[in-house]
Amino acid sequence: MRMIFALFLVLGVGLAGVAVYMAQKTIAQSQAERDYLLASQAHMPALVDVVIVKHPLKYGERFTIDDLDTAKMQANKVPPGIFNTINAPQGTPEAKLAAFYTGETRPRAALRSYEANEPLLASKITAPGVDAGIMANLAPDMRAFTIQVDASTAVSGFLRPGDRVDVYWSGQVGDQPVTKLIDTNLKLIAIDQSADADRSEETQLARTVTAEVTPEQVAALTLAQSTGRLTLSLVGMKNTADLGTIEVDRNKLLGIQEQAVVKVEAPKVCTIKTRKGTDVIETEIPCN
Template identity: 50%
Template sequence: MRTVFGLVLMLGLGLAGFAVYMIKGYFDQQQAIIAAERNAAADRMPTVEVVGVGRPLPYGTVITRADLKPIRYTKDFLPEGTFADLEELFPEGEDVSRIVLRPMEPNEPVLASKITTPGGDAGISTRLTAGMRAFAISVNATSGVSGFLRPGDRVDVYWTGSVSGGDGRREVTKLIETGLELVGVDQTAEQGRTEAMVARTVTVQVTPEQAAKLAQAQSTGSLALSLVGLFDEEVAQTVEVDQSSLLGIIPEAAPQAVAAPPEPEVCSVRTRRGAEVVEIAIPCTN
């Protein structure tokens, strides 16, 4: 009996070992087939290494080396505008930044159509400080400093209009805002522009309260800009000028009212004449 049990056990172990051997051989064969197909596909569709995106990059992101990684892309389907390496992406060095114009996702190749040129600007919204707003002011050749304004300059804003006072309505010019930064001139926000251009509008960076003040001022009068010097850190004081102060005219003082002379004191006595009462004036005695 024990001999039969031993034979059955040995037979079972032999069959199990044979099954493991067959399964391992099958898997090895499949792995070899997959590797062969992969190598064949690689031979048929060669790939190249390009600069890719390593994390989600939304609009307005300034691209840095940490945002990028090399990826493999099928050579035959490589889109136009890819970059082979970081030197090609940043030809002037990483200090001359490039900004995302269209969102990109991880493992996506960086395309020239989705980023700015080196040092280019992605629009005014990317240049606004947190909590600030962009406000447009209508100008002309005179009020716009003869076209010499550039994005990045600072300006003072003067308002001219009519105000009511005790002496009636009068025209005044008043300094209402100082040191506002220009973020755009007409439709350009490029700070490197050097040629003069007579603008029709300029865009300044302001707080919401300043935007409301400028909107009210622009609707009730005219605005003119004064360019602040590049190294001028002095804050302008409150300035208000009208025609009288401009020409040095001293307003005439209003004539003083003259008191009317007191009415003379009248003394009288009343007397009855029949049915009639008569009042007769007499000298007053103190």
């Protein structure tokens, strides 16, 4: 009987030791996992709230607060012009990064297409109550100027709203045809009657393009368009060159060197006239 009791006692102590060992191992593993998570969390980048669209939006489509949601995004990866909150009271610090003021019922409109869950950008939407169009694309104090074009003067129909172009003038200066760069890096805000930069229909030859310009540029382009022919040159996305002054005439194009015209004066002749009776005689004398 004592032997059985002793055996059970030893077995119980052994099981207790195993249980303590397993508990310590589990606790140590939990502490290691906790320390790893805390260390990972300490090295994780900060996250911020970003306003996103709940469903796809087409160019010009209106949206309200009900069409928006928020999501977390890495703080150092957010694009410029994002919103941090859907709505906030006007005049508060939060209102500067709010898509709508609290109580605003007027919709905004998309200036380009959006996919579902895509961040909303301030530069790609209109102000509340404003529909998409040329006025919504104009920067403060800028004007819209329309240039008449065709296939040969508008890059064969490959221009889109948002592209930038250089403008060349071709006309007559004196007795020579001349082509000159008159403006650079103009932003196009509409092609024909469309301001949609995401239009995906087949390439069509535009008859007009509308550019964003200053009032002074309006005057210069109006004069240029009435006195000659304007040609557009598409500017590349990675353009950084300063073009300076570009002007080509016929002689420069063909490499013709103009010869200076030297006027040769005829020798001066001096004479005197004398009368003999009814005859007048002209005699050559040295000129003084």
